[in-house]
Amino acid sequence: MRTSHRLIAGLFVLPFLSGCFASSGDDSFASAGAAGGARLRVALPFAPTENYSPYGQDAMLLSRLGVTEGLTRLDANGTAVPALAESWSSENGGRSWVFTLRDATFQDGEAVTAEAVAAALTAAGKADPAPSALSGVQLTATAEDDDRVRVATAAPDPVLPLRLSNPSLAVFSPKAYDKKGTVNVVGTATGPFALTGTEGDTAATLDRFDDYWGGRAQASGVTARFVSDGTARANALRTGQVDIAESLPVAQLASLDQDDVHEVNTARNTSLYLNTRSGAFTEPGLRAAAREAIDTAVIAKGAYEGYAVPAQGLFGPALTWAAGKRVEPAGRARATRPDGESITLATYSDRPELPETAQVLQQQLRKAGFKVKLEVRTYARLEGDLLDGAFDAAVFSRNMMLDTGDPVTVLASDYTCDGSNNLSFLCDKNVDRLVAAAQAESGTAERQGAAMKAEAAVLGTDSVIPLVHLKLVAGIATDVQGALPDPYERTLLGTGTRR
Secondary structure (H helix, E strand, C coil): CCCHHHHHHHCCCCCCCCCCCCCCCCCCHHCCCCCCCCCCEEEEEECCCCCCCCCCCCHHHHCCCCCCCCCEEEECCCCEEEEEEEEEEEEEEHCCCEEECCCCCCCCCCEECCCHHHHHHHHHHHHHCCCHHHHCCCCEEEEEEEEEEEEEECCCCCCHHCCCCHHHCCCCHHHCCCCCCCCCCCCCCCCEEEEEEECCCCCEEEEEEECCCCCCCCCCCEEECCCHHHHHHHHHCCCCCCCCCCCCCCHHHHHHCCCHHHEEEEEEEEEEEECCCCCCCCCCHHHHHHHHHCHHHHHHHHCCCCEEEEECCCCCCCCCCCCHHHHCCCCCCCCCCCCCCEEEEEEECCCCCHHHHHHHHHHHHHHHHEEEEEEEHHHHHHHHHHHHCCEEEEEEEEEEECCCHHHHHHHHHHHCEEEEEECCCCCCCHHHHHHHHHHCCHHHHEEEEHHHHHHHHHHHHHCCEEEEEEEEEEEEEEEEEECCCCCCCCCCCCCCCCC
C-alpha cells in the first residue's frame, strides 16, 4: 500500500506555537497602506512549513491570501469556473483539453502566455512528491499558440477542469522556477495580492498587485500572522489587533461580539478511522461494535457546541447534491462483544476540538467494553506513527473536496487498496470496483451517483466512522467587508475584501 507523506501533511501542517501580536518593527507590517485602502490584518492557524512551496499545504495558504490562482477555480457549488482560463473544451475522448487564456499579467510584469502556463503545469507534474491533485495522473501540457494551452492525460480525465482548480497547480512566472524544481513565489504569481516579505514561519507581508486582471484590490495589502493558539487568535480579534481570525475554537465564540462570528457549512468531516491492517480492528465484528457504541449527536453538541452536525456519511450538507443520492450501506458485519479488547486511540491537538472528541469517544467505547488508551500529540509528532499504522484508531479531520473538488478522487485516494491517503489501510475488492466504475463516469450527475454507491460500500466495511460535518467558524470584524470564507477552504481574501 502506498501512502504519501505530502498528502497527509497537505491536510495538517506544523503550527507556530505563539500568541504574540507585537509589532515586528518593520514598517511593512503597518496597519495602513500608503497607496490608499487600509491594510488587512489576518491571523491564520497554520504556518507555512515548506517555505511557501506551491506543491504542499502552503499552496492552500497562498490561495486563501489571494496570492495565487490557476486556470480554473471552484464556485460555491463545486463547479469549475474560469480563472486564468476564459474557456475550455475537451478533445480525443477526454484525453486532452484545450484552455483559452485571458489577458493577464504576472506580478513581476511579464505577460501570462500559453508557454508560461504549460511550463508551470509541467513543473508541477515533475514535483517530487507530486501534488495530491495529480495523484495517479500522467499530465502533459503544451502551448498551442500564444493564448491556448493543451493539457493531456494518459487516460481520459473527465474532471480535469476540477483538478486544475487545486491551488497546488497555480501558475507562476517563468522567473519563479529554478533548475532544482524550487519555486520562488515572492512576486511571481497572478493573484490580487503579491507576497513581498516573510518573517520565517511567523508572519508574511502582501502588497496589492495593481495590474491584476480581475481589477485593483480595495485593500492596499495584507499583514498575515500565523498563530496556532486559538484563544490567542480570538483575543486578537476581540481587542482589534486583527481584522480576520480563521478557525476560531468554539469554546471562544461566546466571548466574542456575535456580529464578528461567521459560520458556513464546509466539506470537512471529523471521522474515526479504524486500522484494518493490524490490531483489534482487523476483526469486522469489533469495527461494528465500535460503530454501534458511538453517539455522534453527543460529539456535535458537546465537543463542537453546535458548530457541527452529526455525520450523514462521508459527504455532508455543504455538498447539496449528496443527500438525494445517498445509498444505505449493506453487508455490514454483526457486532461482537469487545470483552475488554485493548485499543489505542490517537488524535492531534492542532485542532482544539479533536482531543475533546477523542475523550468523548474514549468514554463511549469504554462503556461498550473496550479498554481505550488515548494518545494526543501535535500533528507533526503524530504523523509518522499514524502513517505507519501504529494506532488502532485515529480521530482525523478531512476536507472531502480539498484536492480536486471531485468526490470520486477523494474516494480513490482515501479508501482504495492503492490510495495515497488511506488512513484505515482499507483494501476491499468491492470498494475498488465501485470507485473504478465511478471514475469511468464523465457526466456530473452520473459521477455523483456512482460516488454515493462507492461511499455506501466504504461505510459497509466500518473502516471509517464519520462523526460530524463541520462548520467553518471565522472571526471577521464588523468593519470588514467582502471576506470570502468558502466550503472548500480555498479562499478568504479577494479584490473586494476591505475595511
